Amino acid sequence: MGNQPLIVLSEESQRTSGEDAQSMNITAGKAVSEAVRTTLGPKGMDKMLVDSTGNVVVTNDGVTLLTEMDIDHPAANMIVEVSETQEEEVGDGTTSAVVVAGELLKRAEELLEQDIHASTLAQGYRQAAEQAREELEEIAIDVEPDDEEILTQIAATAMTGKGAENAKDLLAELVVDAVRAVADEDSIDTDNVAIEKVVGGSIDESELVEGVIVDKERVSENMPYFAEDANVAILDGALEVKETEIDAEVNVTDPDQLQQFLEQEEAQLEEMVDQLVDVGTDVVFVDGGIDDMAQHFLAQEGILAVRRVKDSDAGRIARATGARPVSTVEDITEDDLGYAGHVAQQDVGGDQRIFIEDVEDAKAVTMILRGGTEHVIDEIERAVEDSLGVVRTTVEDGQVLSGGGAPEVELSLALRDYADSVGGREQLAVEAFADALEIIPRTLAENAGLDPIDSLVELRADHDAGETGAGLDAYTGDTVDMEAEGVSEPLRVKTQAIESATEAAVMLLRIDDVIAAGELKGGKTDDDDDDDMPAGGPGGMGGGMGGMGGMGGMGGAM
Numbered sequence: 220m221g222n223q224p225l226i227v228l229s230e231e232s233q234r235t236s237g238e239d240a241q242s243m244n245i246t247a248g249k250a251v252s253e254a255v256r257t258t259l260g261p262k263g264m265d266k267m268l269v270d271s272t273g274n275v276v277v278t279n280d281g282v283t284l285l286t287e288m289d290i291d292h293p294a295a296n297m298i299v300e301v302s303e304t305q306e307e308e309v310g311d312g313t314t315s316a317v318v319v320a321g322e323l324l325k326r327a328e329e330l331l332e333q334d335i336h337a338s339t340l341a342q343g344y345r346q347a348a349e350q351a352r353e354e355l356e357e358i359a360i361d362v363e364p365d366d367e368e369i370l371t372q373i374a375a376t377a378m379t380g381k382g383a384e385n386a387k388d389l390l391a392e393l394v395v396d397a398v399r400a401v402a403d404e405d406s407i408d409t410d411n412v413a414i415e416k417v418v419g420g421s422i423d424e425s426e427l428v429e430g431v432i433v434d435k436e437r438v439s440e441n442m443p444y445f446a447e448d449a450n451v452a453i454l455d456g457a458l459e460v461k462e463t464e465i466d467a468e469v470n471v472t473d474p475d476q477l478q479q480f481l482e483q484e485e486a487q488l489e490e491m492v493d494q495l496v497d498v499g500t501d502v503v504f505v506d507g508g509i510d511d512m513a514q515h516f517l518a519q520e521g522i523l524a525v526r527r528v529k530d531s532d533a534g535r536i537a538r539a540t541g542a543r544p545v546s547t548v549e550d551i552t553e554d555d556l557g558y559a560g561h562v563a564q565q566d567v568g569g570d571q572r573i574f575i576e577d578v579e580d581a582k583a584v585t586m587i588l589r590g591g592t593e594h595v596i597d598e599i600e601r602a603v604e605d606s607l608g609v610v611r612t613t614v615e616d617g618q619v620l621s622g623g624g625a626p627e628v629e630l631s632l633a634l635r636d637y638a639d640s641v642g643g644r645e646q647l648a649v650e651a652f653a654d655a656l657e658i659i660p661r662t663l664a665e666n667a668g669l670d671p672i673d674s675l676v677e678l679r680a681d682h683d684a685g686e687t688g689a690g691l692d693a694y695t696g697d698t699v700d701m702e703a704e705g706v707s708e709p710l711r712v713k714t715q716a717i718e719s720a721t722e723a724a725v726m727l728l729r730i731d732d733v734i735a736a737g738e739l740k741g742g743k744t745d746d747d748d749d750d751d752m753p754a755g756g757p758g759g760m761g762g763g764m765g766g767m768g769g770m771g772g773m774g775g776a777m
């Protein structure tokens with residue numbers, strides 16, 4: 220009986236081990252990065268994604284692409300997470316982070332083939348990333364958090380090459396104003412910048428409202444359209460008579476009793492409204508419903524009321540007006556009221572909205588984005604969100620780097636020097652890391668239709684000569700001083716991208732065994748390409764992602 224193999228895995232489970240596991244993971248990671256690479260930079264192209272129900276998204280934004288793409292391979296998903304972390308932490312640099320991760324894997328593959336052990340690679344990559352952070356901090360440029368000029372440049376750089384490009388000067392100003400308005404002493408929450416999308420009109424008509432816009436109408440036609448010098452109340456409950464907890468049945472035996480019952484309810488509602496009137500309310504935003512009878516009383520008192528207000532809107536109204544939400548109207552006091560100079564129902568692109576404006580210190584603002592079609596505005600919104608993220612990060616950190624591949628070339632040179640001091644086999648990993656970073660300037664050049672080798676040679680020469688800010692002008696193909704050109708990005712966009720890309724690459728490299736409970740999609744990387752992409756069967760991912768990569772196909776992968 221001694222030779223009977225011991226089976227510990229269920230029959231359905233699938234296991235890939237050793238070099239096969241490594242190469243499967245590397246292939247999946249590279250495929251993800253290949254899929255977004257052509258969108259990078261000012262001359263990057265967009266992609267059109269169609270989901271199974273026919274919804275279309277046209278985008279240039281790395282994280283949007285990858286989350287919409289319905290990726291189904293566990294290793295590929297780890298690379299997608301890199302872009303998600305980047306989005307959460309800084310809001311921009313999502314494509315770059317993924318492209319670097321893919322290139323780290325590709326370079327690692329070459330070293331694995333030369334029998335360098337994965338843990339040596341991991342160690343070398345980690346060391347290189349640590350060194351890279353130090354180098355970047357050294358070349359970072361300090362900026363004052365109230366330097367509008369540089370903030371506007373940073374806002375504009377994040378929108379370059381996106382749908383928002385045409386109106387980027389105007390939008391960059393709006394973004395900077397918005398971030399500065401919502402900034403608290405020690406934190407900035409860009410959720411307090413609401414974005415209102417309006418189909419119709421042109422992007423140049425986009426504007427910033429210092430206050431809040433709520434996508435609602437007043438609850439009754441009999442209420443006033445607007446209120447000046449308005450005291451604003453926020454009710455975190457309903458203006459209704461509370462339902463009894465248990466299903467109660469009231470037996471009414473004569474009509475007087477019914478009348479009495481209704482009168483009682485009416486009196487309760489009137490009391491609620493009276494309470495609002497007593498404290499001096501002009502406008503009330505209610506989380507729940509407003510009873511018809513309460514509406515009647517409110518209208519009689521000339522109060523503008525809005526019901527079923529979203530929590531997020533209520534939060535912004537509170538921040539903008541200084542109102543304190545109360546949960547029961549009986550408890551409301553004058554102190555709970557906020558103030559807005561002007562509250563009005565207005566038409567925006569054919570829809571009625573409530574504007575809460577002229578607040579004393581707008582700690583919540585709304586950006587109205589206009590554009591020709593829904594898809595156009597959606598893409599503008601994504602660019603504006605990236606831009607909000609970089610301005611926020613810059614105000615928080617006060618440190619920036621030049622763009623256009625400048626920091627990557629500088630790092631690459633510095634890391635090659637550093638590699639000499641590392642020695643051992645790790646040295647090779649550090650060198651591979653240095654080479655991998657050049658994927659950014661190389662891709663910027665390729666996407667701009669330039670010769671990547673020429674561009675790189677020129678960039679390296681400039682950096683060798685001490686020009687730390689030399690980057691690629693994607694429009695002319697020249698290498699120029701990016702700081703003078705006004706192309707800057709927050710330091711954290713780069714440090715975060717390198718950190719998450721390294722972590723993800725290292726994690727994938729250290730895996731030598733993939734055990735899946737069921738059929739592993741994309742398990743076979745030698746799958747033939749005739750496989751239908753959406754079929755999603757075994758190998759669907761290998762074929763599918765390859766298809767995506769090929770789709771953008773500008774220039775070779777090297």
Ligand code: ADP
Pocket residue numbers: 258259260261263279280281311312313314315316376377379380621622623624659663690691692693694706708
């Ligand atoms: P990501 O999702 O990584 O932010 P983008 O498509 O926004 O991808 O491209 C960012 C890259 O484009 C950065 O390396 C940035 O420095 C570069 N870039 C932005 N504007 C310019 C410009 N005007 N000239 C050259 N490079 C630029």
Ligand code: MG
Pocket residue numbers: 311312313377605
């Ligand atoms: Mg960007």
